[in-house]
Amino acid sequence: MPTFLHILLFKNKMFWKIPSQNTSSLIKNIGAFIVFSSFAVGAYFFSQFITSYSLEKIGIGSFLFHRFISIIFFVFFITINLGNIVVSFSTLYRSPEVHFLLSQPISYSTIFLIKFLDNFFYSSGTLFLVAFSVLLGYGTYFHLPWYFYPLIMGGVLVPFMFLAGCIAVLVLLLLMKLASKIHFKKLIVGVVALYCVQVFVYFKITSPIRLVEQVMQHYPNVDVYFGSLDAPLTKLLPNFWVSQILYFFVHNEMGVVATYVALLLGITIVVFLLVVIIGRKLFYSTWLTSLTIKALSVKNVERRNSFFSFEKKSHFSPQTEVILKKEYWQFLREPSQWIHFSVMMVLTGVFLLSVSSLNIKLDAPQVRGLIYLVIFVFNTFLLTSITLRFAFPMMSLEGSAYWTVRSAPIFPSTVYHIKKNAIMIILLLLGISIGLFSNLSYTYLPMLPIVILLTMLCIVFTIVHLNFGMGSLYSNYLEKNPIRIASSQGATLTFLLSIVYLIVVIVLYFIPIVELFTAYAKKTLLYTEYLYYAFGILLCVSLLIVFIIRNVGLQALKRDF
């Protein structure tokens, strides 16, 4: 225990140590503080508004509202869980710090525990801030007492996220144990398939659309508890417990709240103890397995005469050619990149197939408009997340080898543009696919799919520029792990800026879309020009952002290396 505390103390010291205090870092920190604070305030008001709008304006009822919260928490849980599996692999098995600690007189279980906690808290700081702001907005709407906030933060949200992290490490330990018997790549494919099935099954059994239809049959008496509509399996999931805690807190049934809090805490403690026990038993042996896997993977790379072979001639200029080929191979040979990308693409595919066949049998046009808007927001959020994860780290991933670019006869801005354009094309294609699929059910509304498609392209264009510019400004050439780069302070700031941008999009499109649906339902005149105005304003705002952030990014590339 003293060793554990000693290391934690020094880790804490390192965390708070400010590397330099020059003017630019001061401006950066002040800027970051302003954005973080503004976002926290924005998240608070947004959460309050969404709660009030859903319950008062649309009148979906408290039960349905909390079931939506449950779905959001499910997605949140899976995201934290998957992210932690990938990051834990780097932290526990690839980190040079583990090599160092293993050479010191420190027990394996202490090293395991330190790296596990290090991993969890490193990537969760911002999530706590966001969660607290949203909670505050939610609590204010329902006029909840002060003790609601510490109880939910400390007794519900932190354990919930911690549980996701613990399960991630258990899955990883199991994977590494099996890796001594089964080929590692096969195991990864298996895990990816398992998670996809899990998500598919969850949405199949919860069936949000069916639930909405069933509850809405009782309209306007939708404020009662429709517990019988919940699929039995979902009741075993932590996201369900969280939504139940919130629901019953709002309805002042503290006995039920206490039961669910105890259940969540109890399960989290049990799973954490399991992590400690299994970690103590398996960490060192699986660490040795990871070394064996690495040693066995050292072999000659086959020199194929493929399109991306460096030896093959290309129609591009030599500089463009080698940069694109380098990016391609770096991506394809880094498991944390292609696995994460594949998972995201599969999940996106499942989502697109679901929304493309969406047929909501609802009379309330405002609800239909709102559902359309929610899907649109989710689409843009999905694209933002993918962009943050893959575009933001691209300049940083030049790493310590960036000297090659800086000492070669090529402008860093050229490298910046080649890389940015490459990912831009991929993301634009993805944006078009998402836009097309999610609008297949809405072709009856003239111009809406086209304007939304153009809007998606505009958003992708802006978000990619934002991520590239900020990625250059906050480039940390020492960090090799793309996931850690995508969850660094700069990335968090970029994500918050992207969210602010998306809020601007929602504000611009909210009334035109809802009005369009209402007008169509009431068979009155369709004011599609409101959509054009919204798009026009968005285009101007986007171009301004692109202009500013592009210059910031390019300027940052000229820094001393």
Added chain:
Amino acid sequence: MITLRNLVKKFNSFTAVDNVSLTIEKGEFFGFLGPNGAGKTTTIKMMTGLFTPTSGEILINNFDIVQQPLEAKSTFGYIPDHPFLYDKLTGREFMYYMGGLFKIPKEQLKENIEKYIDLLELASWIDKKTEDYSQGMRQRVTFAAAFAHEPQTIIIDEPMVGLDPRSAKIIKETLKEKAQSGTTIFMSTHILEMAEELCDRIGIINKGKIIFLDTKENLHRHKSQYDGKLESVFLELTKE
């Protein structure tokens, strides 16, 4: 040819390089010596475009590195003290990558790459990913990549880091041949014997200032004032 004129680099209030002026003629092998933190790497980083000088001028083969960076950079090859490579590329791919950045035609590049793979004895592991290389292997690949575009000037920061005796000998022989064939070489090193063996002229930098600059012949005269060793001259000049 390399010209440094009144070169200054400041990091806030700290002056790392203080008004350094130097001229290295075409085909000259120049040794740049100095204790740790003297300003050697900072000078080299300014010469190669990794740092921007606070003031002063750097001409590489008559091109200003600040005003005409692309022209200047296309004439030299750089070997840094820490040979960081792209981990996921093989050594061969890295060499093609560097050749592409220098816009070397593919056929010529292929020929040069094969030549330096043979010369630097890289064949047995050149097609493995560089993340599996030792420090010495990385260093040798960096040399091969720098040589592959046949630069007029070679700038080297600590060439022997991590090299085994055989590799060190190969590198020394190759550098000698390059110098004899007219390539200008600017080499920073801690290994005094190597500087003495290879270089035509030696400069010593301490606390950002050049404190010694002379030919090998004159250096011998300096040495005779001490105990005949370059080490003694170096220690005397750089003592606190």
